[in-house]
C-alpha cells in the first residue's frame with residue numbers, strides 16, 4: 001500500500017499488518033527476521049515520516065475499553081482506542097482527558113509515543129504526565145509493563161519515544177473531572193507580537209490558551225494575533241451539560257490545485273480572518289468539540305494543500321529569547337514570500353523527564369507550508385534560527401530535519417539510544433524518521 005502521514009509528504013510503500021490482539025502482535029514480532037524492521041502506526045495523524053517504514057503495525061483492532069474506574073478516575077484501554085472514543089464514554093460521566101491535541105482522531109498509542117500537548121501545557125503538562133502505566137511488546141516478543149515507578153527507564157524512553165522502543169498495546173490513563181462539556185472562551189486582540197506575548201503572560205493562569213497569528217503581517221503589525229483563552233463553564237452541573245454530541249463533518253473530496261495557494265491568497269485569508277476576529281464578540285460559550293477540535297469539522301482538510309502535500313513546522317524556543325527568535329522567523333518567512341493559513345502560538349510549562357518529549361518551558365510556534373522545492377532551503381534557515389535560540393523541532397510534525405539539528409537540540413538522545421540498545425539491539429523498531437535522524441542502534 002502507499003502510506004503517508006497527515007502532511008501527505010513523504011509517501012512510502014509499506015505492508016500493513018493489523019494484529020487482532022496483543023498476543024497476535026507478540027507472535028508477529030517474535031517471528032520476524034532479525035534484519036526486518038517495522039514501526040507502529042496509530043491513526044496516521046503525525047505529519048511527516050515517524051509512522052512510515054516498510055512494515056507498519058497498525059493498532060486499529062487494539063481498541064478495547066478494559067476498565068473504567070469512575071471513583072479513581074482512571075481508564076485502562078487498548079493502544080488503538082481514539083481519544084474521541086474516550087470522550088464519548090467518559091464525558092457523560094463527568095470525566096475528561098486532561099490533555100488533548102488539536103484532533104480527537106489520534107490513538108492512545110500515538111498520543112503516548114509523541115507525548116502530545118494541548119492548549120494547557122503551561123498548567124497541566126503533556127499527555128504522558130497523566131499516563132499511569134503502559135504495556136508494550138518489545139523486539140523480543142516479550143510484553144513488559146512500565147510506569148514512573150516500574151521499569152522507569154523504559155517508561156521515560158517510550159513516552160515520547162516515537163514507537164522506537166516497542167509497540168504499546170495498552171495503557172492506564174488518569175482522567176480529570178469536569179463540570180460541563182462547555183468552555184467559556186474569551187478572545188483578546190493583539191496588534192503585534194509583543195502585545196500577544198504580553199497578553200499570554202498576563203493570562204498565564206487561564207486553563208487553556210492559544211493564539212492565532214497573521215503570519216504575513218509586516219512592520220508595526222508583525223505578529224498581530226488573536227489570543228483565545230478558555231475555562232470550563234461552571235453552569236448548573238446538569239446531566240445535559242455533560243452529554244456527548246457527535247458532530248457531523250464535511251469532507252474535502254479531492255486535492256486542491258496547489259497554485260491556488262500563493263502569497264496573495266494566504267495574505268488575503270490572514271488579513272480577512274484577523275479583521276473579522278477583531279470585531280467579533282470577545283466572549284462566547286463553545287461546546288468542547290468546537291473549542292478543542294475545530295479542524296475536525298473539515299475532514300481530509302490536508303487535501304487543501306494539493307497533491308504534493310504540506311509540511312507542518314513546529315518549534316519551541318525557551319523563554320528569554322523566544323520573542324526575538326519568533327520575530328526573526330516571521331521576518332524570514334514573509335521576506336521569502338511564504339505563508340501559512342494556520343499559525344499558532346502557545347506557551348509551554350516545564351519539561352518533563354521523558355527523554356525525547358518535545359515540550360520545554362518557553363513558546364511554541366506552528367506553521368503549515370505547502371510542499372514545494374523552494375521551501376526546503378527556507379526551513380533549513382529556520383532550523384538555524386531555532387538552534388541559535390536553543391530551541392528544537394517537534395518530532396510528530398517533522399519530515400525533513402537533519403540528524404545534526406536533531407542531535408544538537410535533543411540533549412537526551414544518547415541516553416535514549418542506550419535504552420533502545422538494551423531493548424531493541426537489532427533495531428527492529430525503526431521508521432523513515434528514525435533512520436534519517438540517526439536513531440538506529
Ligand SMILES: Cc1cc2nc3c(=O)[nH]c(=O)nc-3n(C[C@H](O)[C@H](O)[C@H](O)COP(=O)(O)OP(=O)(O)OC[C@H]3O[C@@H](n4cnc5c(N)ncnc54)[C@H](O)[C@@H]3O)c2cc1C
Pocket residue numbers: 006039040041042043044045046047050051059079080100101102103105106107108109110111113114115116117118161162163164166167168169295396397431
Ligand atoms: C489536525 C491535527 C492537530 C494536531 N494537534 C496537535 C496538538 O495540538 N498537539 C500535539 O502534540 N500534536 C498535535 N497533532 C499531532 C498528533 O497529535 C500526533 O502526531 C500523534 O502522535 C498522532 O497520533 P496517531 O495515533 O495518529 O499516531 P501516528 O501518526 O500513526 O504515529 C505517530 C507516532 O506514534 C507512534 N505510535 C503510534 N501508535 C503506537 C503504538 N501503539 N505503540 C508505539 N508507538 C506508536 C508511531 O510509530 C509514530 O512514531 C495534531 C495532528 C493533527 C492532524
